[in-house]
Amino acid sequence: MHISLNSSNIIFGWLLNFMPATAVGIIEMVLIALAYLTLFAVLGLYLVLMERKVAAWFQLRIGPNRVGFQGLLQTMADALKLVSKELTGTVKADKFLYNLAPYFVIISSLMALAVFPFTKNLQAFDINIGIFFLIAISSVGVIGILLGGWSSNNKFALIGAMRSGVQTISYELSIGLSLLTMILITGSLQLSEIIEVQKNGWLILQGHIPAIIAFMIYMIAGTAETNRAPFDMAEAESELGAGFHTEYSGMKFAYFFLAEFINMFIIAAIATTVFFGGWLSPFGITESIPWLGIFWFLAKTFVLVFLMMWFRWTFPRLRIDQLLTLEWKYLLPINLVNIVIMAVIVWLNLTIQY
Amino acid sequence: MTNVELQKHIDNWFTDPGAVKLEFSEEGSQFLNISIHPDYLHELMWSLKHNKETHLDYLFCLTGVDWGKELGVVYHLESTLHRHSLVVRANVEDRENPVLDSVQDIWATANFHEREVYDFFGIKFNNHPNLKRLFLTDDWEGFPLRKDYVDEVNMVVK
Amino acid sequence: METTIVNNDFKSEEYFINMGPQHPATHGVLRLLLTIDGEIIKKVEPDLGYIHRSIEKMCERDSYQQIVHLTDRMDYLSSHINNEAVCLAVENALQLEIPERVKVIRTIIDELTRIASHTLWWGVMGMDVGALTTYFYGFRDRELINDIFEETCGARLTMNYNIPGGLMYDIHPNFVKRVKSFIAHFKTKLPEYDSLLTGNVIFQKRTKGVGILTKADAISFGASGPVGRGSGYSCDVRKHHPYSALDKVPFNEALQTEGDSFARYLVRIQEMWESMSIIEQLIDNIPEGDYNVPTNAVIKLPKGEFYQRVETARGELGVYIISTGTKNPYRLKFRSPGFSNLSLLNHIAVGGKIGDLVATMATLDLVIPDIDR
Incomplete structure (x- = not known):
């Protein structure tokens, strides 16, 4: 794992003071995984929104524009709906x-x-x-x-x-x-x-x-x-x-x-x-x-x-x-x-x- | 060909038009009507299509009719070459087990139209490859477009 | 429902699949029983009747004015032409002299209906081969026609504008102006259709040489409308049995000889141009006069048989009235274009892939209520 951004290095360096290196390694991995999961979710949702906007643009439509400013929360709402579905x-x-x-x-x-x-x-x-x-x-x-x-x-x-x-x-x-x-x-x-x-x-x-x-x-x-x-x-x-x-x-x-x-x-x-x-x-x-x-x-x-x-x-x-x-x-x-x-x-x- | 010419021409095909009940009429219709005994229907139809003079290659309508006593089928024919039209009718008296010859080997479109007639009038067609209900379910009882059909539940009669 | 599937000649590699009654490509409630080997179609058997309302039986108890209203529930995309078919049959039977104004207006609306129907078809055609954008382009232009209809007769789809004897009301004062502006608009938009779909390589690959129907087969299967004309079979009722004002307007019958899906596609595109030219010839010369001739409140047709053929957007519609002289028809048969066109699907789809079946079916332009009646 190479996340050598300065801020993360400071955090992990500080953690090393009172934790064994293995534990810090695991925490590091979990945190990075969580960061990527979040990125993944946000990216996915906004790619969907982008596709819908692009499609609308190609198809003489406006596309989602009701949920949030200019429909920015539309796919979030869709995701909530999908989670709640049977x-x-x-x-x-x-x-x-x-x-x-x-x-x-x-x-x-x-x-x-x-x-x-x-x-x-x-x-x-x-x-x-x-x-x-x-x-x-x-x-x-x-x-x-x-x-x-x-x-x-x-x-x-x-x-x-x-x-x-x-x-x-x-x-x-x-x-x-x-x-x-x-x-x-x-x-x-x-x-x-x-x-x-x-x-x-x-x-x-x-x-x-x-x-x-x-x-x-x-x-x-x-x-x-x-x-x-x-x-x-x-x-x-x-x-x-x-x-x-x-x-x-x-x-x-x-x-x-x-x-x-x-x-x-x-x-x-x-x-x-x-x-x-x-x-x-x-x-x-x-x-x-x-x-x-x-x-x-x-x-x-x-x-x-x-x-x-x-x-x-x-x-x-x-x-x-x-x-x-x-x-x-x-x-x-x-x-x-x-x-x-x-x-x-x-x-x-x-x-x-x- | 005009209707008169058509009539003359077709009349010559049968040596004894009386025996096959070949009748012509133009009364109350814009077409020349021919009625024929069901046994000779297929023969007449085959000639109507394949004879060079008549060349009636387009069956544009096939209608089942319940005439009260008889059940009948009306064929509307047109020639795409000569652009003349003709109507052929064949009636069967047996309401329990009406049978006609299928013409689907002459005009492929008759395949579906005959299935529709079978579905609604119960007229069976000999030599039809796939004669079964088309619109209604297989377990439907009776033939809805017959005049004596009764369905207390589904029919609203004013 | 029907569960018996008569397919005793299954080969071991073949399997059976139900396309419909709820399937995006069947445009309504048509069920196709497909026998497939891998991707290759071995047999297509349509199963109809999911939307059958027995209009023919209902007609036997209705008066002629009422029958007109039933007909726009058949082929709802050419409702005006369906109405006209019944009205013409009744008018011919009564030997009514219809004012020229009515004839011209009927023909203009017929052709507008045809354009509206073809634009919808074009959108759906694109969608069936996977180009979703076409749908919206088709609807953009169709919407304008529907607005014109709405202004004149109050309805957008099932119009009921015809009555035996003429039209229900006169046209709206804006009608001529709006039709002209629509024609001007559509002339610039129709080339857009070509650049979006017609010229596309993938689209041409998908439709050229697919679903070939020979001329002889087209006649034998009773194909009509663009399906027949795509095979080089001159079957335009407007040409051969002109009705309303069509005998006074010169126009070309769109014909293609290849008989494949692309030919049927081109015929429809060409027909839109022809329809526009018909409208252009008529729109400036709508004669003054009455918009209908009064008929009796109870129409009784003389004893006899009356057959009227018209060209809907899908092909030849026949109305066959057997009258015994009462206020109801003894028997009324609708010869619907879709019914005959559907019957040839098995003939042209066998041997193709599933994708070919969908593309072919799109070019047949089936409207299921028209088939089921």
């Missing part, structure tokens, strides 16, 4: 797996949140296999979707779950390969080091053409990975009712729902870190004020989140076979060629740096 389910559901599934989804997205460097110092968990960890964790979520769809004993849910499985397995490849393309430049999987490299120009600039291709592939695959339109095959309201979470209600449904938004944030945050220099300010304009990094990080991330929302509210949904065609016949070959091009560029030192 948890219904099918009689013949596999109860254990049915109840387990939402936690798989929510915990996997929560774990991924841990590794992001919000600023130079604000990072809960800086491991040297950061990118690898993120890719691995993001595939765990699909197990929750598969379990949820299978155990709820509903055919629509099952179709949704199987679609989700197929989709995630396919698009995982593209995510991995497009990030791999960028790792050829950085030479490291550690997120903090990836950002260090970008002090000489964001990677999307350094890697120029192959980096832009990799970014586009990453965004397409990332949208698919989060099961959002135009790749929302797993839910596909007009085809499957609600897909894998048809039989979930109340907070269990909310877990799926929130996880979708957190996943969207994670996909955008990875893109920010790998392509757009994470917390680095453009051309180092605010380098002297390190805490502004969190502003730059969130600003870049939310621009990308907005991009994904833009996709969602303008594109129709693909069909399942077209989805697979897109991945296996187009994205994957392009990606492989792109890696080779990137390798050549790195080898010949053709990257742009300033």
